[in-house]
Amino acid sequence: MEKQETILHISDDFDMDRIAESGQCFRWEKTDPDTYRIIAGRACLYMKALGEDRYAPDCGREIFESFWQDYFDLGENYGKVRSMIDPEKDPFLFRAAEAEKGIRILRQDPWEMLITFIISQNRSIPAIRRSVELLAKSCGEKMTDQRGRSYFAFPDPEAVASLPEGELKACRLGYRCRYVKAAAEAVLKGEVDLPTLAGEDEKRTLEVLTGILGVGVKVASCVSLFGLHHTDAFPVDVWMKRILEDHYPEGYPFERYSPWNGVFQQYMFAFYRHLDRKKRGQT
DNA sequence: AGGCAGGCTTTTA
DNA sequence: TAAAAGCCTGCC
Numbered sequence: 001m002e003k004q005e006t007i008l009h010i011s012d013d014f015d016m017d018r019i020a021e022s023g024q025c026f027r028w029e030k031t032d033p034d035t036y037r038i039i040a041g042r043a044c045l046y047m048k049a050l051g052e053d054r055y056a057p058d059c060g061r062e063i064f065e066s067f068w069q070d071y072f073d074l075g076e077n078y079g080k081v082r083s084m085i086d087p088e089k090d091p092f093l094f095r096a097a098e099a100e101k102g103i104r105i106l107r108q109d110p111w112e113m114l115i116t117f118i119i120s121q122n123r124s125i126p127a128i129r130r131s132v133e134l135l136a137k138s139c140g141e142k143m144t145d146q147r148g149r150s151y152f153a154f155p156d157p158e159a160v161a162s163l164p165e166g167e168l169k170a171c172r173l174g175y176r177c178r179y180v181k182a183a184a185e186a187v188l189k190g191e192v193d194l195p196t197l198a199g200e201d202e203k204r205t206l207e208v209l210t211g212i213l214g215v216g217v218k219v220a221s222c223v224s225l226f227g228l229h230h231t232d233a234f235p236v237d238v239w240m241k242r243i244l245e246d247h248y249p250e251g252y253p254f255e256r257y258s259p260w261n262g263v264f265q266q267y268m269f270a271f272y273r274h275l276d277r278k279k280r281g282q283t
Numbered sequence: 284a285g286g287c288a289g290g291c292t293t294t295t296a
Numbered sequence: 297t298a299a300a301a302g303c304c305t306g307c308c
Contacts, residue, residue, distance in 0.1 A: 023301060121302040127294055128301090174292025179303080216303050237301040269301075 013078035015102020042153035044145040092247045096271035110194040113227030117219045134171040160184035179214020225262040232259040
């Protein structure tokens with residue numbers, strides 16, 4: 001029987017390049033000018049942009065609707081979220097959102113985000129990607145994608161916790177080795193119940209997450225935003241600190257933008273990094 | 284009690 | 297040599 005191709009129409013903000021570069025996912029790989037190979041948890045998807053808001057995932061409609069639709073957060077209307085921004089009141093955020101329109105907050109697995117963002121501390125994006133792949137390779141299940149190419153599922157807490165120290169070290173985690181181990185054990189023992197945190201408020205969520213060795217407020221906020229889909233979580237790193245100092249010396253209006261602070265943080269973060277890249281290119 | 288300096292693995296520019 | 301989507305420890 002002829003395989004039927006699934007074609008999707010996505011009319012809301014959706015730009016795979018911007019999502020891939022936004023620093024929330026580290027297992028997206030551009031395989032062609034218009035295609036990404038996306039690994040999430042145990043799953044893998046090739047997603048091709050056909051132009052004019054049309055996309056071709058290499059899975060059936062049923063699988064797309066039962067997993068990927070939610071992963072891409074397609075139930076949310078980001079255009080509507082952006083419309084909260086008043087260009088008169090907040091020209092910087094307005095410009096950032098216009099420039100970075102297409103970013104979405106993926107609904108990723110909280111356990112995967114916890115380990116990934118512990119690994120991310122004090123590291124460049126290529127280095128993060130490498131370590132995540134090494135970790136998946138050393139204790140994640142070997143899988144085969146639709147094109148017959150192999151990949152490794154993100155390992156579960158038990159697999160990470162029981163990985164010999166030498167093998168964990170070989171993932172180039174450096175001093176983060178013991179943090180990754182501590183996080184895996186905390187989740188395995190049930191000291192931290194990630195699914196429950198999805199329903200907790202932000203204060204409580206950060207309290208629990210920062211209780212894990214190696215998890216500070218920045219990493220906890222990333223887990224909250226990208227893994228628990230708390231769209232109000234607002235990770236502040238060295239870049240965001242500069243943005244807040246440069247553009248909001250009187251304070252940032254968190255109340256005005258609740259519960260979408262995390263979405264706007266992503267626009268500003270991406271915008272600022274792109275500006276910085278351009279500046280460096282010129283001088 | 285809460286803020287601050289220094290150290291930490293590894294990679295990249 | 298310094299910086300990279302930081303965090304821990306010890307010190308005050």
